[in-house]
Amino acid sequence: MTTRNALVALSDATQVERVVERLAGDGINVALVGDATVPGAALVVAPHERSTAVARVAKEFGSLDILVTDVVSPAPRRFTESDPADWFSAVHSALSLPFSLIRAAVHELTAGTDARIVVVGHGWASSDDEDSTASAAVQGAAVALVKTLARDLGSAGITVNEVTIPTDPASYAGAIASAVGYLVSPLAGATTGQILTAGSGGEIRP
Numbered sequence: 001m002t003t004r005n006a007l008v009a010l011s012d013a014t015q016v017e018r019v020v021e022r023l024a025g026d027g028i029n030v031a032l033v034g035d036a037t038v039p040g041a042a043l044v045v046a047p048h049e050r051s052t053a054v055a056r057v058a059k060e061f062g063s064l065d066i067l068v069t070d071v072v073s074p075a076p077r078r079f080t081e082s083d084p085a086d087w088f089s090a091v092h093s094a095l096s097l098p099f100s101l102i103r104a105a106v107h108e109l110t111a112g113t114d115a116r117i118v119v120v121g122h123g124w125a126s127s128d129d130e131d132s133t134a135s136a137a138v139q140g141a142a143v144a145l146v147k148t149l150a151r152d153l154g155s156a157g158i159t160v161n162e163v164t165i166p167t168d169p170a171s172y173a174g175a176i177a178s179a180v181g182y183l184v185s186p187l188a189g190a191t192t193g194q195i196l197t198a199g200s201g202g203e204i205r206p
Contacts, residue, residue, distance in 0.1 A: 069120070116159050159183075
């Protein structure tokens with residue numbers, strides 16, 4: 001059986017540890033965008049080299065089959081008191097990091113026949129917080145990106161799904177790792193365009 005290769009780019013250190021542990025435990029080679037070595041990671045790419053991470057993984061591992069990345073919300077800001085240029089800049093910056101990584105990965109992912117993209121975000125839960133117009137704009141855009149990429153990339157053998165968590169993610173690292181592990185497994189080969197909520201409780205949203 002051919003070993004699969006993954007690139008993980010997550011912002012929360014605990015999430016990184018648990019996701020890498022899960023993927024490595026499932027026999028997947030894991031490359032990590034981060035500042036420190038994490039047990040289970042075969043390759044670490046420094047954050048300032050993020051733009052070349054996909055190419056490096058493809059070169060050193062021989063292929064890229066899985067991408068796990070997150071969407072980090074901008075800091076809360078009152079809409080009526082925000083400078084429009086600053087507001088749009090914060091939204092653009094938050095979306096640019098995952099977008100650019102996904103865009104760079106698509107070429108390598110299409111070289112295989114069973115590739116997976118998993119986005120970790122907050123989904124519509126971000127709109128429940130105060131002063132969250134920028135955050136909700138970013139997270140809503142991430143949901144739309146996942147849905148449309150699932151459609152656009154499906155014919156190339158790539159599934160695209162999102163794991164959403166509450167805006168206070170401290171206790172959800174284990175649930176995220178389990179969800180990611182499932183979404184990249186053979187069991188989820190036909191699952192795409194879905195928003196999987198980690199944890200329990202809260203409203204049921206589209």
